[in-house]
Amino acid sequence: MSELRDFLELPYGELEDLNLQAKEQRKKRVSADVIQEERLKYLTDEKRIKAVTVLFSDLEGRLHMLDYDKKFLIKSYDNLTFDGSSIRGFTAQRESDLRLGIDWSAFYWAPADVFGGGKVLVFGEVIDKNGGIYSGDIRSVLKNFSQEQFDKQGYTLNAANEIEGFLFEGIDAERNYHETGRFEYVNKGGYYHSLPGDPLREFIDTTAEVQRAMGFENEKDHPEVAPSQFEINYTYGEVVAAADQIQLYKLICRQVATQMGMTASFLPKPVVGVNGSGMHTNVSITKGGKNLFWDPKGEEKISKLAWQFTDRILTHGNDLCLLLNASVNAYRRLDPHFEAPNQIKASAVDRGSMIRIPIGNEKSSRVEVRSVGPDANPYLVLYSIFKTGLHGQTSKIKNLRQAERYLPDNIYSALENFRGAEWTGELLGEDVKSRYADLKQASADRCARLLGTIVKAPEVQFHHDVYNQLLWNIF
Structure with a gap:
């Protein structure tokens, strides 16, 4: 039957060219109308595309996908409705109708052997019933904030994220954890070490190839410190594109792992006794192509603006902790015995500091926020x-930058700080702040209050990346 299905399947090199062209348009801020017209013409002319996968994220950062028939989408792209009450953290049932807009600039061609033939991906924007930005769609909130900074100050907000994860034996290892009580490593090699043909290396190689084809512009990849742990680095991007790439990175890793009969996990600390996974977040601001965080004469060679930026994050370190460390399991990672960034300090050398000032130059000068879990909502992380x-x-x-202050070691303290902070209300609005806190409270209340020395089944089962209705109802 397959020869009857003439669906789009492009070589990886061709995919990379198309995705890099789209990325360049986005970088140059080509008008939304121009890009929309171009994409709609492409979809109309390319007969081998059958469906468009529209991606959006809920308040906790879980990625959702809807496939629209291509012909239907071309006719109805400005009136795509969906039921928001089915998405945790979105609207209540009484006001459930939301619409999806299409962000045509965030358009991706994906490898057919990983995503299926005849499909392209695009990120959506959630629109409320009045036609404005939906406050629970943090991607739209971030995009709006980023555009505002560009319009008012000429600022381009840049981010690069180093996302660590674990590779475990078996499909659905996380969802089965409440039955098995353990994760099985696929590799015990450790930092930078794995043989060319072993499962971890094959997984990293395959994932890197897919990322490259999707225009990520890879830099380096390697096994991490812990057994079966990996990190695949790629270049920085404008803040919304950077957050989109985090969602795609995790999606690609999970899909490749599943196809290989394994599970890619982004739990911050799935195994006690070895290093956890982080998502070190490198940020900088440019204006007219000039890096405003660079100052060769400044302390640690960063500018006054960069230090002011750092001081404000240190000031609000405890307020933001629940946004950057979004799960019960995340607080296992904030353990000083494993290079954990749990001190509310800034340092060029101390890896236990929340913020590190890496060695940089005019191009690479940046501030690195280290106390971020890989399971946090990337849009919320970068926005906050x-x-x-x-x-x-x-x-x-x-002595703010070196004062003896620590991040909380459990989610209950983080919740208390988050709820009690005026700043989090200013950041998110009281309604979204309350909804987010309630979601975190609900997960926390299903878990052991004290972390203890073993990972408990509920902290995996009720994790926002892992749960489904069936698992939630087992409680």
């Missing part, structure tokens, strides 16, 4: 870091 860094308050604490 940039808005706090630019508009937060600065504490009068003496």
Whole structure:
């Protein structure tokens, strides 16, 4: 039957060219109308495309996907409705109708052997019933904030994320954890070490190839410190594109792992006794192509603006902790015995500091926020870091950058800090702040209050990346 189905299947090199062209348009801020017209013409002319996968993320950062028939989408792209009450953290049942807009600039050609033939991907924007940005769609909130900074200040907000994960034996290892009580490593090699043909290396190679084809512009990839742990690095991007790439990175890793009969996990600390996984978040601001965080004469060779940015994040470190460490399991990672960034400090050398100032030059000068879990909502992470860094308050604490202050070691303290902070209300609005806190409270209340020395089944089962209705109802 397959020869009857003439669906689009492009070689990886051709995919990379198409995705890099689209990325360049996005970088140059080509008008939305121009890109929309171009994409609709392409979809109309390319007969081998059968469906368009529209992606959006819920308040906790879980990625959702809908496939629209291509011909239907071309006719109805400006009136795509869906039931928001089925998405945790979105609208209540009484006001469930939401619409999906299409962000045509965030358009991706994907390898057919991983995503299926005849499909392209595009990110959506959730629109409320009044036609405005839906407050629970943090991607739209971030996009709006980023555009505002560009329009008012000429600022381009840049981010690069180093996302660590684990590769475990078996499909659905996380969803089966409440039955098995353990994760099985596929490799015990450790940092930089795996043989060319072993499962971890094959997984990393395959994932890197898919990323390259999707225009990620890879830099380096390697096994990490812990057994079966990996990190696949790619270049920085404008803040919304960077957050989109985090979602795609995790999606690609999970899909490739599943096809190989394994599970890619982004739990921050799935195994006690070895290093956890982080998502070190490198940020900078450019204006007219010039890096505003660079100053060869400044302390640690970063500018006054970069230090002010850093000081504001340190001031609000505890306020933001629940946004950057979004799960019960994340607080296992904030353990000082494993290079954990749990001190609310800034340092060029101390990896236990929340913020590190890496060695940089005019191009690479940046601030690295280390206390971020790989399971956090990337749009929330980048929005809260940039808005706090630019508009937060600065504490009068003496020696703020080196004061003895620590991030919470459990989700209940983080929830208390988040709920009690005025800044989080300013950041998100009281309604979204309350909804987010309620979601985190619900997961936390199903877990052991004290972390203890073993990972408990509920902290995996009720994790926002893992749960489904069936698992949630087992409680």
